[in-house]
Amino acid sequence: MPRRADHEQRRAELTAALLRIASTRGLQAVTMREVAHEAGASLRVVQYYFADKATLLTAGLAELAGRLDRRVRGRAAAGTGLTVREAFEVVLGSILPTDDDSRADALAWAAYYAVALTDPALGAGGRNHPDALEAYLTARLERAQGEGDAPRELDARTEVVLLLALANGLTASVLGRQRGAGDALHVLRHQLDRVLGPPAS
Amino acid sequence: MPRRADHEQRRAELTAALLRIASTRGLQAVTMREVAHEAGASLRVVQYYFADKATLLTAGLAELAGRLDRRVRGRAAAGTGLTVREAFEVVLGSILPTDDDSRADALAWAAYYAVALTDPALGAGGRNHPDALEAYLTARLERAQGEGDAPRELDARTEVVLLLALANGLTASVLGRQRGAGDALHVLRHQLDRVLGPPAS
């Protein structure tokens, strides 16, 4: 057998190049040739590792979902033993585009989201991600309510849906440059204060 | 002069066809030929009324912004003399995709929003719209505070930003079919109850 390239890494480089293009020039600028050029490879290489464009786009979405998942889990795990209030602030705050990397990912995510709305092929890949977050936060809040760390009269499901929608809406306005990340974080904290009470600190 | 067609109406038919395509198959499916076909016209007609594709897309965005503006203004004007709480529920509720028409418009809006994030040419056209709404709601809330109809300790600006982001986030989840319009409206009312108190009814 010939020089065996590391397929996994090669694929990762290509999907990373794809996401770079998607976050700066949009998904409609993602072509096989552009991905190849961005990754410093030839068109044939892109064809070699991804059978067709649909496969490539799906792989890009999977890579992106993995990144976001890693970001959320990483920050959440950074401080186990947090109060509900702190845990919610950390998790929801990790959704907001606070630095250049997370901003780029959020832009790519928005691009994928938009085409998934009308293209059912992409829909399946990204939909389970936010649902998992919703389930996790709901469980966390209900646990806190059971332990007396959160107001029992709250409907956990409603509050979580509200907070997730708020975080997504704030993300959209930050991406549109109507607001800075700091302002968005302030609004998010304001709502958390109101629902769960001020942070322990 | 020959048979003078009604340019205004002809343009409106074409942009309507454009938005129909954008909301069902996405903005990437909007081509000159597709718009012509959808409108039952020939390619030449589309070229005749819109110099190039950028002009066509901009006109589509303007038409869409006009529709949304009309929807909000229409509902807001339907009941002047509303309480703050009622006014906010009506205006913010009109953002949510509650029927097929508003759902189609919201889909088209999301598609335009996504490309505007990375294509600066489209950015200018749609950005002032939400800002105008934000200014209006902030002024309305501050007036209510002055008249004692809303808690004075609220930071009007923060609350309005929060509610608008919430409405946008809920819209996104309704479009993604993670939630029904009824659920979204329930969450929105829940937050309005918390901030402004229950409706007078």
Place this chain on the structure above:
DNA sequence: AGCGTTCGGATACAAGCGTATCCACACGGC
């Protein structure tokens, strides 16, 4: 009535797209 302007059908063209094919080269197992 005729004419010039407005409207629109048919067609052409170059560019860019996804995809397919041909071919050179590297290299580990026999």
Place this chain on the structure above:
DNA sequence: GCCGTGTGGATACGCTTGTATCCGAACGCT
């Protein structure tokens, strides 16, 4: 050593795209 397989460069094909052009038909004005 050499051979077959994995890797990838170069190139081509058919299609769709935006845009341009040619030309016929309609109709108000004088």
